[in-house]
Amino acid sequence: MFFTYLRRELRRRRKAALVVASGLALGIALVIIVSSVSSGMTKAQDKVLESLYGLGTDMTVTKAAAPGTGTTRPRFEFDAKDDDSTQSTDRVMVQGFQTLAATTVDEVADQSGVADAVGGLSLTVMKVDGQFRRGEFKQDEGAQQDSRTGPGGGAGQPQGEVQGGGASFDVNSFTVYGTDVTQQDLGPLTSSAITKGRTFKAAETDAKVAVVDASYAKEKKLAVDKTVTISGTKYTIIGVSTADSGDAAANVYVPLKQAQTLADSKDEVTTVYVKAADSQQIDAVKSAIQKNISGTTVTTSADLADTVSGSLSTASDLASSVGKWLSIAVLIAAFLVAGLLTSSAVSRRVREFGTLKALGWKSGRVTRQVVGEALVNGLMGGVLGIAVGLGGAYAVTAISPTLTAQLDSSGGGGAMGGGPMGGGGPGRQTASRTLDIALTAPVSLSVILIAVGLAVTGGLVAGAFGGWRASRLRPADALRRVE
Template sequence: MFTLTYLRRELRHRSRQALLVATGLAVGVGLVITVTASTGAVGSAQTAVLDTLNGIGTDVTATAKPPPNGDRDHAPSDSRARDASTPGLSVAGGASMDASTVDAVARLAHVAHVAGSLVLSEIGPPPAGSAAIPTTTRIDGIDVTRPGLGPYTSATLRSGRSLSPSDTDSRVAVIDTRYAAAHQLRIGSTLVIAGIRFTTIGVVDQPAASGAASIYLPLAAAQQLPAGQHAHALAGKVSTIYIAATSAADIGTVGAELAALLPSATVTSSRDLAEAVSGSLASATALAHDLGTWLTVGVLLATVATASLLTLASVTRRTREFGTLKALGWTGRRVITQVVAESAAIGLAGAALGVAVGYCGIGLVNAIAPALTATVDDPTGTDSQNVAVHLNVHTGTGTIAAATLLAITAALIAGAIAAWSITRLQPAHALTATE
């Protein structure tokens, strides 16, 4: 009881010094929270971009590669790119693989899930009253019996329903909101693709990216579409295979296995895709990784050093006080306990104030952070995909708990250093010291 009473009296009597130490801790804690949250937001933004481009949960993508230009004239007609000026359908990228390849990939030892898709481009006549520029519609035939992988998983259903395994042999379609608005389509509207009629059953909203499909069809229905004059039938074909590895550690192994299994395909892992991201998001990611790490370490060291110096200076002014207490019978352990208890109380106050400073910093970053952009080349090689990214900086209970522990630890270290220095003095010397 006496210790608590003495602790409360000393903190109230030396409130200015305690507030100064707590403020130093709060600044450090607030900076750590802000930097950590901002770094996490940039990492989350990059993950969101990869999910948008590659699909949620997709670790590796295998894309059919068109033959070299020199061999294009002798390549099978089903793998040739069509003339973009000729109305009709073509496989995006100009190459496809047998659908049986999907089953072969699924049998690999380190593959957890796999799904194939057939990405098509439909060249249509130019809009009435516009220049003679044909329109291009991106169509993605997805395997509805193997959901969960591919760009379609990043879409959010706005109306109607999504594609399901029961739609395998149905002529139904899910369309993007922008495509629906541009063509005045709604649930139940009829779509005509290469002369085949499809019924719209759902409308989805997708992150803004030029590579997002405007129309999603069941894979079997897409394979039944008539290909253009430069291509054979699409039956039994896929253009892209999306793979989820059994674990993050197996992604490299899966990439190597795919390269051996599909030597003519382009194999892209999530890491390759992340390295291919350019634009301001890539710069922010590199800056957050390099500068953020060093800044956090620097702030931690500065916080501990500042708290130690301020606490040591405060305790040094109390040399006669502690000398008197030791002369009255206080042991060195009791003096250390008293100083450390005061430091712990100041650390708690600094943690609470630092959390408030951290939230203010997060709010400031959200208010002034500019929109970022990311550009990634499409795996098919047909175009580049541009994504606008808005940072959503926030923190969680784990970060708050770590920041609180940081403040208390820094205060305890500072108190322990100061207490150790004061207990080295003999009572007689301490009593003769001037405050």
């Protein structure tokens, strides 16, 4: 009897049911779209951060900046030569000019809550090539006679000027990252995939081999089995890597010992990359490291995320603040409208419910009937809202709008200071860079379940309004409206 009456009443009031369902569908669809876009932005930000410190890295440990520490400018010296031959010099510098003892890696690994730790050395190589050109002295024509005969008939000093000459130098720089080849599952290189050749072998701890980034290899026309020269030392290229984010952490990767030799930094690292045993305990691990290992700065991925700006950050802020509040406001409005429409429909069915009560229906049965109709309307709105929401999320993914993520230059303390692009430690000034990220809108099962829950809730809210109104009706109300 309940379902028969329910089906008949919904069929009679198709338009009213569609209005209620549509209102709920709008709110539910907006929640799905905003949630999926926010999820896509979170993944995009994670992709940007992975390009800095590597997949799976939860935090980095760098050397704390000493008060008054500033950036040292590199100094280049050239030998004086009589000819105009080309002169060239390389300068290998530790990024940030701040290093930690290699034993710090073991100290960090021994801390409670740390699953793994590995050290790395980040370098910048500046190469200056060019030549000095000798100038030529040209005597003034009007002063030639005077130069031959000076005061008293003697020879005078030639008068004129030096023309031409000068210097022409090209300055090129690239980044080198020293990686621990025995532990390659942690650190910046993990955010790149080897697309040509191979990666390092565990036995190549001090071998003159290198992996180059694909973009850098294309620019410099490098390939597997060719060599790349770093400060006069030739390294055989064994592999070419392609960064997942499109921008690599370094141009060239070499074994850690080789990087230490190049920078004259034996048994030193710029960064310790840390993986926590439990992602929920990252803050606790950070506090333990800072407390037990003095002179260090610990930076988590959440800290680094604060340095990301650009349209990605702006859109993320809008989605997390304006978008969510807007979806909540629309959802509340949809619930209220559904409730008011249901209550209004009950007021138009006074004779019907009054007659049913006169025939023996109890108030509870009338209320259940109204709630049942509202619940079906809510479920229909949920189905429609899920369909619209999935369509909107699919449209965002299909269009894949491009957002920019700008990694601002920073002085270390607030950024993931140790990464190859982060600079190896506080006290340095790194140039900002911009990454282009294609936005997607993935829809998870949890979002669908939330949508179903919202649909049921909307139906119950609407049913509560109408049921309360229906329960207050009396048979006498029906008799008063009989014509």
